[in-house]
Amino acid sequence: MLSRLGGWTARRRFWVVAAWAVVTVVGAVLGGSVYDRTDSLDGTRPGLESTQVQQRLDEVDPEGEVVVAVLGGRDFFSTDLVSQASRIMFEIREMDGVAEVTDAYTAGGLIGSDGQSSLVTVELDRGLSEDEALGVADDVATALREVDVPEVLVGGELLSVRAFAEQAIADTVRGELVALGFLCLALLLILGGLRAAALPLAAALAVIATTLLALTALAGLVPVSEYAVNIVTLLGIGLAVDYSLLMVFRFREERAAAPDAALEELLSRTTASAGRAVLVSGLAVATVMVGLYAFADPLLSAMALGGALVVVLATVVGLTLVPALIAVAHRHVPGRDQRTWVRRPRASRQEPGVAKGVREAxxxxxxxxxxKARGAKPPVGAPxxxxxxxxxxxxxxxxxxxxxxxxxxxxxxxxxxxQLANSDASALPPGSEERRTAEVVQADFEDAVQPLAVLLDGDPTVAEMRPLLREIKALPGTDEVFIRDDVQGVTLVDVVPRGAEAGPGAQQLVREVRALDGLPRRVGGPAAELVxxxxxxxxxxxxxxxxxxxxxxxxxxxxxxxxxxxxxxxxxxxxxxxxxxxxxxxxxxxxxxxxxxxxxxxxxxxxxxxxxxxxxxxxxxxxxxxxxxxxxxxxxxxxxxxxxxxxxxxxxxxxxxxxxxxxxxxxxxxxxxxxxxxxxxxxxxxxxxxxxxxxxxxxxxxxxxxxxxxxxxxxxxxxxxPFVAASPPVPVPVPAVPTPRSRRTSG
Missing domain, CATH: 1.20.1640.10 (Multidrug efflux transporter AcrB transmembrane domain)
Known part of the structure; x- marks a missing residue:
């Protein structure tokens, strides 16, 4: 079948190339819109205990997105600063889309230990879409920057997620440009000619463009993460180049072995042999990508979708477009020992160590x-x-x-x-405002640490809860414990861990709280989500x-x-x-x-x-x-x-x-x-x-x-x-291929 496919692509090479060119152009024009249709998946896995806690809290105490800001660099108690900041905080409260503002000027918020900074948290309306919430967050940030202090840092999860997405796209573009630049040079040196080097690059562009087009269509049916686009770019370029090189190298070998054979016959042999490796490799890599679905993670599932899709398309391109391109440009694909403007043949210039390797082969x-490799084709040039x-x-x-x-x-x-952890703002570039905000909050506002949310089943009385609270308080990783009375419909206990809210100590505290005897409970919060x-x-x-x-x-x-x-x-x-x-x-x-x-x-x-x-x-x-x-x-x-x-x-x-x-x-x-x-x-x-x-x-x-x-x-x-009887040796007569005297290496 693969042999017939190779012969067919050789005969219909111009039609095959034209069809892929059309698909590539359409993908390049329309596929870029996938960046506007991606979703910021949070990676929350359904069915987990921490997920159930968060879902229950969302039912009884829904909260919107939160914008966090730090105002610093000036004495907090300065009279004119208090007056100006208070006015701006009241203006932010009146903004459409703002649900609540907590600040140190008007609502008893937190003040830094040095008295030079304060924390502002702005909760947005829950019903806002992601784009609407980002618009309100930008308006809030603009208003906060009007406060007359040397430094205003604005961040929070909402803005951090956007920063991640924007940086991911920027990294993808930069990575593509750098990779393609050096890749062009490497292919030029490897294949020995400009037109030959263009074959793998054309295959890579076809794979990327068509995959982006397919992801754009799928984005209307299933969530597609912006990180899946990164995966598509990485795998698309890599696999397309791999499969193209395998086909080109095998074609050169077949042509050297039978220089008088027809082009159709050469491509039939090339696709029958190298194409089989491409097909098996594509199936293997696609199967591995599908294995991501086993982890039941929305983000990984989106990556698995993009990865499997690009592998399938890379395989199809390797079996159809690449043979057609070779058929079109076969005269411009130099042999391994052919002199070109890029390189000179090495057969007569072998180093002693290389000559030794050839002699032993x-x-x-x-x-x-x-x-002696009886029946094997002798290596061409240096090994x-x-x-x-x-x-x-x-x-x-x-x-x-x-x-x-x-x-x-x-x-x-x-x-x-x-040590594994969920990427937060600390994984952003060091100079990003969102990362600097998170670092300042963690360093200067210890009370801002998000606690463990211990959700108690049923409706226990305080007397029934007291033994459990004492045990939790006695745990070495506990800093503070208090009962929440502002959440109706559930019994909720906040447990503040020592150190980072999702650090190793907080994770250990989650396991210890869950292991305690007493009232049935479920534990949520950032540390529990990570655990x-x-x-x-x-x-x-x-x-x-x-x-x-x-x-x-x-x-x-x-x-x-x-x-x-x-x-x-x-x-x-x-x-x-x-x-x-x-x-x-x-x-x-x-x-x-x-x-x-x-x-x-x-x-x-x-x-x-x-x-x-x-x-x-x-x-x-x-x-x-x-x-x-x-x-x-x-x-x-x-x-x-x-x-x-x-x-x-x-x-x-x-x-x-x-x-x-x-x-x-x-x-x-x-x-x-x-x-x-x-x-x-x-x-x-x-x-x-x-x-x-x-x-x-x-x-x-x-x-x-x-x-x-x-x-x-x-x-x-x-x-x-196993269970297969060994067959007797069957000698296969293969005519000896004489080695030219000029290519022999001396002992």
């Missing part, structure tokens, strides 16, 4: 080295980095496995101290792992026909994931290298970052795994003599042939993610840095060393299948 020494690493790993498999696994485990050690989110993630993680890993296992089983290879691939991918988490903790939680990356650590990792990295790392690791294993399986099927030597030759031949495309794809996608690591939002920066580290570790330590070393140790057991 053709029949070098070493009990586990790959001897790639992965081929050299693979040759080294096959000569010393035990040492490489021990050293590689040990390195990844050492990198993973910091992950044992992983419930973390517990829910841990509870649902096994389900997500089973769904993702089982689907991955089945796809690799169908690709390779082996049970051992998928299990080994999954274990190696999990090692990469653990090492990435460890690096992420060291950088973003401990602050190693924070000055270099331009951010201030806040002592935790965003709660969604490990989940997103879980699917991204597994997905892209599987991407490269499929590329390599598909070719290794081809080489194994060419030999099939069930010997250890045949296994070693197949592994080295597959890595030698596919290593360059994997290296090039990894370099390109690392550039893409590094572009987003330059963003201002810490959460986006975490994803960018985490994915860059994961890709680099995966393509060097895992694919370059651990994959060939482990397959060498396993030998013919790599291809074991």
């Amino acid at each position: 053709k029949g070098g020494r070493g009990p586990r080295g790959a001897q 790639g980095v992965l081929a050299v690493l693979a040759g080294f790993a096959q000569r010393r498999p035990v040492l490489v496995v021990l050293a590689g696994v040990g390195t990844l485990l050492v990198l993973a050690v910091p992950a044992l101290q992983l 419930d989110a973390k517990d829910s993630t841990v509870d649902r993680l096994p389900l997500a792992l089973v769904l993702v890993l089982l689907a991955t296992f089945v796809l690799l089983l169908l690709l390779t026909g082996s049970v051992v290879v998928p299990i080994k691939a999954i274990l190696l991918n999990l090692l990469t994931l653990a090492a990435t988490f460890g690096v992420l903790v060291a950088v973003f939680q401990w602050g190693w290298g924070s000055d270099l990356l331009g951010f201030e650590p806040w002592g935790a990792i965003d709660l969604t970052t490990p989940l997103l990295l879980f699917v991204f790392v597994l997905g892209l690791s599987m991407d490269y795994e499929v590329f390599l294993l598909a070719r290794i399986k081809e080489e194994w099927d060419r030999r099939r003599d069930d010997s250890r030597e045949a296994n070693d030759r197949a592994v080295l031949a597959g890595i030698t042939a596919t290593g360059p495309v994997v290296t090039a794809a990894a370099l390109c996608i690392a550039i893409v993610f590094l572009g987003f690591a330059l963003g201002e939002l810490v959460a986006v920066k975490e994803i960018g840095v985490g994915m860059t580290v994961a890709v680099l570790l995966d393509v060097t330590v895992v694919r370059g060393l651990l994959l060939p070393a482990s397959m060498t140790l396993l030998g013919r057991w790599n291809w074991w299948r």
Whole structure:
């Protein structure tokens, strides 16, 4: 089927390119409106205890959005300041959309400990839409800035969410520009020509534009988060470039092997072989993205929707548009050893170490080295980095496995101290007003800490509540306890924690209050929401792992026909994931290298970052795994003599042939993610840095060393299948391909 698809796209190449061009232009024109139709999802998961508490409080004591302001830098008790500020506070009360104002001038609000600042909270009407509330908040901020004090800081959750959304869009634009600029240069050097380099870029633009168009249409049916747009951009560029490079490299190889073959035949072979890897990879990555739904989080579900959509479209583009583009521009795709204005061929200029790698690939020494690759196509020019690493790993498999696994485990050690938290204003850029407001409130107004909301079931009397209140007061993390008498219809106790309202101490206090005996109760508030989110993630993680890993296992089983290879691939991918988490903790939680990356650590990792990295790392690791294993399986099927030597030759031949495309794809996608690591939002920066580290570790330590070393140790057991009788060796005669004398390397 894929072979026929390749031939069809070659014959109809201009129609295929024209159709995708129309869709891309429409997507570029209309898809941008998705930014105006996104929703600011709060990530609240239904059914959790803290969610139930908040829903009950919203029923009996509905509250609108709150604007928080700090007026500072001048003596609070100054007579003219009191008069002016009081007048402005009364004016704010009269504004349409304002429900209540609490300030130190007219309503007994909080004054800073230095007497130089005061806190103002403005509650808006509950019935306002998001846009209406933001309009009122801006009017309130304008009025507050009329107070004659040196510094007026205005923030709050409503304005912080808007700042997050605006910064996310700005980071996306900046990341795209930086990534595309460096990506163009990298593709130019990799493919050796301007027109050849344009092929992956055209595929990436098509994927992004069409996905944004699809998200715009879906935004009218389901909520779409602005962060899903970031995911679309990251995955769209990365996967489109990966799949394009795989197809272009395989086309060059097929053309070099049969220079007189017709274009239609070459693209049929290319799509039948490389297209199969693209299809399996796309299915694997899409399945991993769908695994986000297992966490039952609205924000993650929106990201899963965008991610799965872009993977499907990237796969379709890789199987249709990319072959059509190759058919149109095939004369401008230089061979690997062809001289261009960008590069000179390296075949006659090999370094001694590289020559050694080629010599060993053709029949070098070493009990586990790959001897003559009987029936394999000789490598063109100098071998790639992965081929050299693979040759080294096959000569010393035990040492490489021990050293590689040990390195990844050492990198993973910091992950044992992983601290998760919900991103708040502290994750905004250091200079943003919303972040500065939150920091000043936390530092100077301890009484403004949001307490734990303990909702008691039934209608207990004060006497019945007294033992429970004494126990809560005796807990080490409790600062203050008082019964709320301003909420009708429920019995509510506020428990003020010591320290930050959602810090480790407050989270521990939530667990201790829930563990007490006595009256039935439910606990809500920011700390309880974080505790419930973390517990829910841990509870649902096994389900997500089973769904993702089982689907991955089945796809690799169908690709390779082996049970051992998928299990080994999954274990190696999990090692990469653990090492990435460890690096992420060291950088973003401990602050190693924070000055270099331009951010201030806040002592935790965003709660969604490990989940997103879980699917991204597994997905892209599987991407490269499929590329390599598909070719290794081809080489194994060419030999099939069930010997250890045949296994070693197949592994080295597959890595030698596919290593360059994997290296090039990894370099390109690392550039893409590094572009987003330059963003201002810490959460986006975490994803960018985490994915860059994961890709680099995966393509060097895992694919370059651990994959060939482990397959060498396993030998013919790599291809074991239970309940399948071993077939006798079937030699496949393959004509020897003479190696030109000019390309031989001396011993």
